[in-house]
Amino acid sequence: MRYILTEEFNLKHTLECGQFFRWKNINDVYYVHNRDAFFNVYQEGAKLFYEGADGNFIKRFFSLDENLPHIINTFNKDKYISEAVRLYRGLRIIRQDPWECTVSFILSAASNIPRITKNLEDISRLFGKKVSLNGVSSYSIPAPGAIRDEKRMRENKLGFRSKFIVAAEEMALDGILDRIKGMPYREAEELIMTIPGIAEKVADCILLFSYGYMETFPVDTWIRKIMTELYFDGKKVPDKKIREFATKYFGRYVGYAQEYLYIYTRNHWDRIRELRGRQFNSVEPAVFSNVAAGRL
Known part of the structure; x- marks a missing residue:
């Protein structure tokens, strides 16, 4: 079986962090979809073994060509993000197919990861092509x-999202997803939000996870919780203010910071609250005072 030597890469964290839904783990081997591609991967130390795709595709899909240590250094600015990086180092932003990513995050509205995964499987079973690899x-x-x-x-319990999928399909056929490539971020965001069912958070997820707009900072329930808890002293603030602060504070790779904070919060919320209660007032006082004063 072919393999790639990797540095600063963790397959489990990358696939299971919530950015991507089309995978199955069978006996520690991940079977992964990306549009028409169906391949498997597993990791042993620095070796990433793969089958069903070529090496260049694997490198691009998992963003193995990016300098992750440099990226992390740009946003690793306080003890909380540092702990997230320590726990989940090697997580990389996947370069997903834009259409598959669009469908995935339209389905994410008012949902959760198990349900999104099931909905994607249902759509694929109903309308997609059967694929097989090694008996899977x-x-x-x-x-x-x-x-x-x-x-x-x-009829297959996809609910109100069904009409949005059909509308997105028609607009994709008209080329909207191709026109986004290369646009400035705000223009791309405005354009993709013309697709029914896509508001700002979903738009930013699609732009981050399939087009590589690292300046995006999608704000969902988990990100809202950790950002208000750590950077706004627990006070409720508009999502726009959270995004503005995060962009200025974390810098050009704020999208990466978002994903590390997201998985950290989902898996360690009680730990974060514990740290906040014991140490919040003494941690990075300049950061918090600047937030309160509106300077960040």
Whole structure:
């Protein structure tokens, strides 16, 4: 089986951090979808073994060409983000297929990871193509134009999201996802938000996880909790203010900071609250005072 030598890469953290939903772990081997590609990967130390795809695809998909130590150094600015990095070092932002990522995050509205995963599997089973590798079978995400059946999706409990998937499909066929590539971030965000069912958080997830806009900072329930808890003294603030602060504080790779904070918060919220209660007033006082004064 072929392998790639990697540095600063953790396959488990990268696939299981919540940025991507189309994978299954079977006996410590991950079977992964990306549009029509279906491949498996597993990691032993610095060796990343793969089958069903070529090495260049694997490197690009997992962003193995990025200088992760440099990226981390740009946003590793306080003890909380440092702990997130220590626990989940090697997590990289995946370069997902834009259509698959769009469908995934439209389905994420008012949902959770198990349900999103199931909804994606249902859409793929209903409209996609069967694929197999080493006796493991699954279904690829249907291409734009292969769905067009809101009623059938609703019958399979996809609910109100069904109409948004159909609308997104029509706009994808018109080329909207191709036009986004290379646009300035705000223009790209405005354009993708013209797709029904895509508000700012979903737009930012798609732009970060498939187009590589590292200046995005998607704010969901978990990010809202940790940002207000750590950087706004527990006070409720608008998501816009959270994004503005995060962009100025964490810098050009704020999208990476978001993903480390997200997985840290999901898995260690009680620990974060414990640290805050004991040490909050003595940690990075300049940062918190600047937040309160509106200087960051």
